[in-house]
Amino acid sequence: MSRLPKAILITAGTKRLGFHFAQASLAMGYSVVLHFRSSNRTARQWVQHHPEYNGKVFYLQQDLTEQPQSLIQRVRELPCRLTGLVNNASLFSRGDLFNQTHLRSMLEIHFFTPAQLGACFAEQISNGWIINITDALACRSNTSWQNYRMSKLFLEELTRQQAIRFAPDCRVNAIAPGAVLPSKDTKGASFRNLAANIPLRKTSSVAAITEAFRFLVTNTSCTGQIIRIDGGWHLTA
Numbered sequence: 001m002s003r004l005p006k007a008i009l010i011t012a013g014t015k016r017l018g019f020h021f022a023q024a025s026l027a028m029g030y031s032v033v034l035h036f037r038s039s040n041r042t043a044r045q046w047v048q049h050h051p052e053y054n055g056k057v058f059y060l061q062q063d064l065t066e067q068p069q070s071l072i073q074r075v076r077e078l079p080c081r082l083t084g085l086v087n088n089a090s091l092f093s094r095g096d097l098f099n100q101t102h103l104r105s106m107l108e109i110h111f112f113t114p115a116q117l118g119a120c121f122a123e124q125i126s127n128g129w130i131i132n133i134t135d136a137l138a139c140r141s142n143t144s145w146q147n148y149r150m151s152k153l154f155l156e157e158l159t160r161q162q163a164i165r166f167a168p169d170c171r172v173n174a175i176a177p178g179a180v181l182p183s184k185d186t187k188g189a190s191f192r193n194l195a196a197n198i199p200l201r202k203t204s205s206v207a208a209i210t211e212a213f214r215f216l217v218t219n220t221s222c223t224g225q226i227i228r229i230d231g232g233w234h235l236t237a
Protein backbone atom coordinates (compact mmCIF):
# COMPACT_ATOMS: atom_id res chain seq x y z
CA MET A 1 0.00 0.00 0.00
CA SER A 2 1.15 3.53 -0.87
CA ARG A 3 2.78 5.53 1.94
CA LEU A 4 1.33 8.77 0.64
CA PRO A 5 -0.89 10.61 3.16
CA LYS A 6 -4.63 9.97 2.99
CA ALA A 7 -6.56 12.89 1.53
CA ILE A 8 -10.15 14.08 1.29
CA LEU A 9 -11.37 15.96 -1.81
CA ILE A 10 -13.96 18.61 -0.96
CA THR A 11 -15.78 20.44 -3.76
CA ALA A 12 -16.21 24.15 -3.00
CA GLY A 13 -13.91 23.50 -0.05
CA THR A 14 -12.29 26.89 0.40
CA LYS A 15 -15.10 28.79 2.12
CA ARG A 16 -18.25 28.50 4.23
CA LEU A 17 -19.38 24.93 5.08
CA GLY A 18 -16.92 23.36 2.65
CA PHE A 19 -14.04 24.99 4.49
CA HIS A 20 -15.42 23.80 7.85
CA PHE A 21 -15.35 20.24 6.46
CA ALA A 22 -11.75 20.92 5.43
CA GLN A 23 -10.77 22.12 8.91
CA ALA A 24 -12.48 19.09 10.51
CA SER A 25 -10.63 16.78 8.09
CA LEU A 26 -7.25 18.35 8.89
CA ALA A 27 -7.96 18.06 12.63
CA MET A 28 -8.64 14.33 12.06
CA GLY A 29 -5.17 13.96 10.49
CA TYR A 30 -6.11 13.90 6.80
CA SER A 31 -4.64 15.97 4.01
CA VAL A 32 -7.22 17.91 2.02
CA VAL A 33 -7.67 18.74 -1.65
CA LEU A 34 -9.78 21.86 -1.74
CA HIS A 35 -11.60 22.41 -4.98
CA PHE A 36 -12.80 25.96 -5.70
CA ARG A 37 -14.27 27.90 -8.60
CA SER A 38 -13.76 31.62 -7.93
CA SER A 39 -11.52 32.15 -4.89
CA ASN A 40 -9.40 30.27 -2.35
CA ARG A 41 -8.32 33.38 -0.44
CA THR A 42 -10.11 32.58 2.86
CA ALA A 43 -8.56 29.13 3.01
CA ARG A 44 -5.07 30.32 2.03
CA GLN A 45 -5.09 33.03 4.70
CA TRP A 46 -6.18 30.54 7.38
CA VAL A 47 -3.54 27.99 6.34
CA GLN A 48 -0.84 30.69 6.50
CA HIS A 49 -1.68 31.09 10.20
CA HIS A 50 -1.61 27.32 10.81
CA PRO A 51 1.90 26.15 9.89
CA GLU A 52 1.11 22.71 11.37
CA TYR A 53 -0.86 22.05 8.17
CA ASN A 54 1.96 23.02 5.80
CA GLY A 55 2.07 20.55 2.91
CA LYS A 56 -1.31 19.06 3.84
CA VAL A 57 -3.56 21.40 1.85
CA PHE A 58 -3.82 21.31 -1.94
CA TYR A 59 -5.98 23.53 -4.15
CA LEU A 60 -7.61 22.75 -7.49
CA GLN A 61 -9.59 25.36 -9.42
CA GLN A 62 -12.29 24.17 -11.80
CA ASP A 63 -15.78 24.99 -12.99
CA LEU A 64 -17.59 21.73 -12.28
CA THR A 65 -19.98 22.16 -15.18
CA GLU A 66 -16.99 21.29 -17.41
CA GLN A 67 -15.80 17.67 -17.23
CA PRO A 68 -16.15 17.21 -13.46
CA GLN A 69 -14.48 13.78 -13.58
CA SER A 70 -11.19 15.41 -14.63
CA LEU A 71 -11.00 16.74 -11.06
CA ILE A 72 -10.39 13.19 -9.80
CA GLN A 73 -7.65 12.71 -12.42
CA ARG A 74 -5.97 15.94 -11.29
CA VAL A 75 -5.94 14.72 -7.68
CA ARG A 76 -3.97 11.68 -8.81
CA GLU A 77 -1.08 13.99 -9.78
CA LEU A 78 -0.79 15.28 -6.18
CA PRO A 79 1.42 13.69 -3.49
CA CYS A 80 -1.51 12.20 -1.57
CA ARG A 81 -3.81 9.16 -1.62
CA LEU A 82 -7.49 9.95 -2.09
CA THR A 83 -9.76 8.24 0.43
CA GLY A 84 -12.80 10.53 0.76
CA LEU A 85 -14.95 12.75 -1.47
CA VAL A 86 -17.32 15.46 -0.24
CA ASN A 87 -19.82 16.68 -2.86
CA ASN A 88 -20.50 20.08 -1.33
CA ALA A 89 -20.63 22.54 -4.29
CA SER A 90 -24.05 24.05 -4.76
CA LEU A 91 -26.18 26.78 -6.29
CA PHE A 92 -28.82 28.25 -3.99
CA SER A 93 -31.28 30.14 -6.13
CA ARG A 94 -35.00 30.39 -6.74
CA GLY A 95 -36.70 28.89 -9.80
CA ASP A 96 -39.63 26.68 -10.72
CA LEU A 97 -40.61 24.20 -13.44
CA PHE A 98 -41.44 26.99 -15.90
CA ASN A 99 -37.73 27.87 -15.94
CA GLN A 100 -36.13 24.89 -17.65
CA THR A 101 -32.70 26.53 -17.95
CA HIS A 102 -32.65 26.97 -14.20
CA LEU A 103 -33.83 23.39 -13.64
CA ARG A 104 -30.98 22.09 -15.82
CA SER A 105 -28.37 24.15 -13.94
CA MET A 106 -29.68 22.79 -10.62
CA LEU A 107 -29.59 19.19 -11.83
CA GLU A 108 -26.13 19.76 -13.29
CA ILE A 109 -24.47 20.83 -10.04
CA HIS A 110 -26.57 18.82 -7.53
CA PHE A 111 -27.05 15.59 -9.46
CA PHE A 112 -24.92 15.03 -12.58
CA THR A 113 -21.71 16.44 -11.08
CA PRO A 114 -21.86 14.30 -7.88
CA ALA A 115 -22.92 11.31 -10.02
CA GLN A 116 -19.90 11.71 -12.32
CA LEU A 117 -17.42 12.51 -9.55
CA GLY A 118 -18.77 9.61 -7.48
CA ALA A 119 -18.45 7.06 -10.30
CA CYS A 120 -14.92 8.20 -11.16
CA PHE A 121 -13.94 8.13 -7.47
CA ALA A 122 -15.43 4.67 -6.85
CA GLU A 123 -13.73 3.23 -9.94
CA GLN A 124 -10.31 4.25 -8.67
CA ILE A 125 -10.49 4.01 -4.90
CA SER A 126 -10.90 0.96 -2.71
CA ASN A 127 -11.86 1.32 0.93
CA GLY A 128 -13.08 4.90 0.50
CA TRP A 129 -16.18 6.93 1.25
CA ILE A 130 -18.33 9.69 -0.22
CA ILE A 131 -20.42 12.26 1.64
CA ASN A 132 -23.01 14.18 -0.40
CA ILE A 133 -24.29 17.44 1.05
CA THR A 134 -28.02 17.71 0.47
CA ASP A 135 -30.63 19.90 2.20
CA ALA A 136 -32.98 19.01 5.07
CA LEU A 137 -35.89 20.79 3.38
CA ALA A 138 -35.50 19.03 0.02
CA CYS A 139 -38.62 16.95 0.69
CA ARG A 140 -40.90 19.94 1.42
CA SER A 141 -42.80 21.47 -1.49
CA ASN A 142 -42.13 25.16 -2.06
CA THR A 143 -42.72 26.52 -5.53
CA SER A 144 -40.21 29.40 -5.28
CA TRP A 145 -37.36 26.98 -4.61
CA GLN A 146 -38.86 24.10 -6.62
CA ASN A 147 -35.88 23.31 -8.86
CA TYR A 148 -33.31 23.59 -6.05
CA ARG A 149 -35.30 21.25 -3.84
CA MET A 150 -36.00 18.68 -6.56
CA SER A 151 -32.34 18.57 -7.51
CA LYS A 152 -31.35 18.01 -3.85
CA LEU A 153 -33.96 15.21 -3.64
CA PHE A 154 -32.26 13.61 -6.65
CA LEU A 155 -28.99 13.87 -4.70
CA GLU A 156 -30.58 12.02 -1.76
CA GLU A 157 -31.68 9.22 -4.07
CA LEU A 158 -28.27 9.23 -5.75
CA THR A 159 -26.75 8.69 -2.29
CA ARG A 160 -28.80 5.53 -1.77
CA GLN A 161 -28.10 4.26 -5.29
CA GLN A 162 -24.36 4.96 -5.00
CA ALA A 163 -24.26 3.23 -1.60
CA ILE A 164 -25.62 -0.02 -3.04
CA ARG A 165 -23.68 0.20 -6.34
CA PHE A 166 -20.30 1.14 -4.83
CA ALA A 167 -20.38 -1.34 -1.91
CA PRO A 168 -18.31 -3.02 -0.56
CA ASP A 169 -15.37 -0.80 -1.61
CA CYS A 170 -16.92 2.56 -0.91
CA ARG A 171 -19.43 3.85 1.68
CA VAL A 172 -21.80 6.63 0.62
CA ASN A 173 -23.82 8.84 2.97
CA ALA A 174 -25.31 12.32 3.02
CA ILE A 175 -25.62 15.21 5.44
CA ALA A 176 -28.78 17.26 5.03
CA PRO A 177 -28.27 20.59 6.82
CA GLY A 178 -31.12 22.85 7.86
CA ALA A 179 -30.43 26.56 8.28
CA VAL A 180 -26.74 26.86 9.25
CA LEU A 181 -25.15 29.87 7.56
CA PRO A 182 -27.12 32.85 6.26
CA SER A 183 -27.38 33.08 2.48
CA LYS A 184 -27.58 36.37 0.59
CA ASP A 185 -31.40 35.98 0.72
CA THR A 186 -31.62 35.36 4.46
CA LYS A 187 -29.22 37.67 6.25
CA GLY A 188 -29.41 39.20 9.75
CA ALA A 189 -32.83 39.27 11.38
CA SER A 190 -34.52 37.21 8.65
CA PHE A 191 -32.04 34.37 9.31
CA ARG A 192 -32.49 34.63 13.09
CA ASN A 193 -36.29 34.62 12.65
CA LEU A 194 -36.13 31.19 11.01
CA ALA A 195 -35.64 29.69 14.49
CA ALA A 196 -39.26 30.40 15.41
CA ASN A 197 -40.43 27.83 12.81
CA ILE A 198 -37.93 25.14 13.78
CA PRO A 199 -39.11 22.56 16.37
CA LEU A 200 -35.91 22.91 18.46
CA ARG A 201 -36.25 26.73 18.13
CA LYS A 202 -32.72 27.21 16.83
CA THR A 203 -30.78 27.17 13.59
CA SER A 204 -28.10 24.46 13.34
CA SER A 205 -24.54 25.19 14.41
CA VAL A 206 -21.52 24.52 12.23
CA ALA A 207 -20.28 22.29 15.10
CA ALA A 208 -23.41 20.12 14.78
CA ILE A 209 -22.72 19.69 11.05
CA THR A 210 -19.02 18.86 11.49
CA GLU A 211 -19.92 16.39 14.27
CA ALA A 212 -22.13 14.52 11.76
CA PHE A 213 -19.27 14.73 9.26
CA ARG A 214 -16.80 13.12 11.71
CA PHE A 215 -19.35 10.39 12.51
CA LEU A 216 -19.79 9.50 8.82
CA VAL A 217 -16.04 9.55 8.15
CA THR A 218 -15.23 7.23 11.04
CA ASN A 219 -18.22 4.87 11.26
CA THR A 220 -17.21 2.04 8.94
CA SER A 221 -20.61 0.28 9.12
CA CYS A 222 -22.68 3.27 8.02
CA THR A 223 -23.70 3.55 4.36
CA GLY A 224 -26.79 4.76 2.49
CA GLN A 225 -27.81 7.14 5.29
CA ILE A 226 -29.06 10.71 5.03
CA ILE A 227 -28.53 12.51 8.32
CA ARG A 228 -30.71 15.59 8.77
CA ILE A 229 -29.10 18.16 11.05
CA ASP A 230 -31.86 20.73 11.14
CA GLY A 231 -33.46 20.94 14.59
CA GLY A 232 -36.41 18.96 13.21
CA TRP A 233 -37.22 21.59 10.57
CA HIS A 234 -38.07 18.95 7.92
CA LEU A 235 -40.89 17.70 10.20
CA THR A 236 -42.83 20.93 9.91
CA ALA A 237 -45.50 21.40 7.24
Ligand SMILES: NC(=O)c1ccc[n+]([C@@H]2O[C@H](COP(=O)([O-])OP(=O)(O)OC[C@H]3O[C@@H](n4cnc5c(N)ncnc54)[C@H](OP(=O)(O)O)[C@@H]3O)[C@@H](O)[C@H]2O)c1
Nearest residue numbers: 012016017037038063064065088089090133177179180181
Ligand atom coordinates in the same frame (compact mmCIF):
# COMPACT_ATOMS: atom_id res chain seq x y z
N1 LIG B 1 -25.51 27.19 4.38
C1 LIG B 1 -26.58 26.54 4.86
O1 LIG B 1 -27.18 26.92 5.87
C2 LIG B 1 -27.06 25.31 4.13
C3 LIG B 1 -28.35 24.83 4.37
C4 LIG B 1 -28.77 23.69 3.71
C5 LIG B 1 -27.92 23.02 2.84
N2 LIG B 1 -26.67 23.52 2.63
C6 LIG B 1 -25.78 22.81 1.69
O2 LIG B 1 -24.48 22.77 2.23
C7 LIG B 1 -23.51 22.95 1.18
C8 LIG B 1 -22.62 24.15 1.49
O3 LIG B 1 -23.43 25.29 1.64
P1 LIG B 1 -22.76 26.74 1.77
O4 LIG B 1 -23.89 27.65 2.12
O5 LIG B 1 -21.57 26.65 2.63
O6 LIG B 1 -22.24 26.95 0.29
P2 LIG B 1 -22.62 28.08 -0.77
O7 LIG B 1 -22.39 29.41 -0.19
O8 LIG B 1 -23.96 27.76 -1.36
O9 LIG B 1 -21.45 27.84 -1.80
C9 LIG B 1 -21.47 26.82 -2.68
C10 LIG B 1 -20.18 26.81 -3.45
O10 LIG B 1 -20.38 26.01 -4.62
C11 LIG B 1 -19.56 26.57 -5.64
N3 LIG B 1 -20.09 26.25 -6.96
C12 LIG B 1 -21.33 26.48 -7.45
N4 LIG B 1 -21.39 26.12 -8.74
C13 LIG B 1 -20.16 25.66 -9.09
C14 LIG B 1 -19.59 25.15 -10.28
N5 LIG B 1 -20.29 25.06 -11.42
N6 LIG B 1 -18.31 24.78 -10.27
C15 LIG B 1 -17.57 24.89 -9.14
N7 LIG B 1 -18.04 25.36 -7.97
C16 LIG B 1 -19.33 25.74 -7.95
C17 LIG B 1 -19.60 28.05 -5.41
O11 LIG B 1 -18.41 28.59 -5.97
P3 LIG B 1 -18.24 30.18 -6.23
O12 LIG B 1 -18.05 30.76 -4.85
O13 LIG B 1 -17.06 30.28 -7.04
O14 LIG B 1 -19.52 30.62 -6.86
C18 LIG B 1 -19.68 28.17 -3.91
O15 LIG B 1 -18.40 28.35 -3.34
C19 LIG B 1 -24.30 23.10 -0.11
O16 LIG B 1 -24.39 21.87 -0.77
C20 LIG B 1 -25.67 23.56 0.36
O17 LIG B 1 -26.72 23.21 -0.52
C21 LIG B 1 -26.22 24.65 3.24
